[in-house]
Amino acid sequence: MSEFKVTIVDSLSFYDRCLQETVDEQAFRYEIMKPFEEMWHYLNAPLVSKKPGGYDVLMASEMLGIWTPRKSVDLIKSRLEQLKESNIFNECTQVIAESTRLFNEIGYQIPFEELIVNILLGDPENGILMASEGYSGFGGIPGYIFLIVVPNDFNQVRLKSALAHEFNHNIRFTYEPFNHGDVSVEDYLVIEGLAEVFAEKLYGVEYRGPWVKEYDKEELEYTIEVMKDGRDVRGFDQVCAYMYGDEVAREQGYQPIGLSRNAGYTIGYHLIKDYLKKTGKTIAEATLTPSSTIVEESRIFD
Known part of the structure; x- marks a missing residue:
């Protein structure tokens, strides 16, 4: 204990x-x-x-x-x-x-x-x-x-x-220590998805943070495709554009890539929800699982 x-x-x-x-x-x-x-x-x-x-x-x-x-x-x-x-x-x-x-x-x-x-x-x-x-x-x-x-x-x-x-x-x-200079889009999706689903597990979806957006089916599918294409992009400065979306990217001097605000948080949330549903793991178990395993078994990019 x-x-x-x-x-x-x-x-x-x-x-x-x-x-x-x-x-x-x-x-x-x-x-x-x-x-x-x-x-x-x-x-x-x-x-x-x-x-x-x-x-x-x-x-x-x-x-x-x-x-x-x-x-x-x-x-x-x-x-x-x-x-x-x-x-x-x-x-x-x-x-x-x-x-x-x-x-x-x-x-x-x-x-x-x-x-x-x-x-x-x-x-x-x-x-x-x-x-x-x-x-x-x-x-x-x-x-x-x-x-x-x-x-x-x-x-x-x-x-x-x-x-x-x-x-x-x-x-x-x-x-799995955070590597600021070498973090990938895939890693960051998992990190933020785990944290928000963990909070939801304890306190309910009604207290979910505003960084998880409600996308319609078309925008969700489009955003997943953008993340899929960029999942291996590395380095905090590059990854931020995927996680925070175009509006923040412009404010911070990053290159916009055609995403809504907090797109990465939203897709990360869905990625973890899919992983838990498909594997039956708990959110605590998922928190102690390699990012690559979570992404592969979530099948979100299939």
Whole structure:
């Protein structure tokens, strides 16, 4: 049975202070991001850049859509109470326990000693974050999870599902580590499909994320064909166009390839659903299965 410590960063106290007094960027670095220093090290983002204005945790955080004290506090004034009302801070350990139980049931010993969770207010001026109904997450480094949220009626009830989604990434990457520079379209379809189906298993389809779209039969078949042709494309920059679609590709400077927003998430979801239906495997078992096996046995590209 897996046993590990769950630590939740006290971001609420930090935001309370931000609304009551002037809080500088150093507090953000050392109070909010210091617990994630090892994760940022993997991502080549130091707590403080060696050069003024250089790449560091502030710049990286802002790129992810996280609010920092370099931006106006007015952007979060009306959001903090909504974040508290979502109850995700109280429900966080329960979500982790319920997620862990699915892996305990198949005898998988989760190989980290501590999981650190940081629930952060997002930047409502970040277009990509707001295009996903104001919430996102990052679980790409085992032992660390971010949830990023600009609270609203849609996402407040989906934060447990979003946390489970990121937890699945954590476990997947203990089995098959994420290779940013060499990830393929096929790999990424599996990664995101596993995470969303895992969350759906725990909390129901009604709390599914907005990144899974409802395609009609024609668009679904067309998108599957595009993915089939590009399934061996490798490298995060190239893969992003397949996963996020043309709109985001243009915003990020990638080459559009004729896909709707979040096309890869949608096809990944269907790929995993097909795999589970055809094999009878559980979503936990699938999370610990090679991508190539999942794709082949799903038969989605046949």
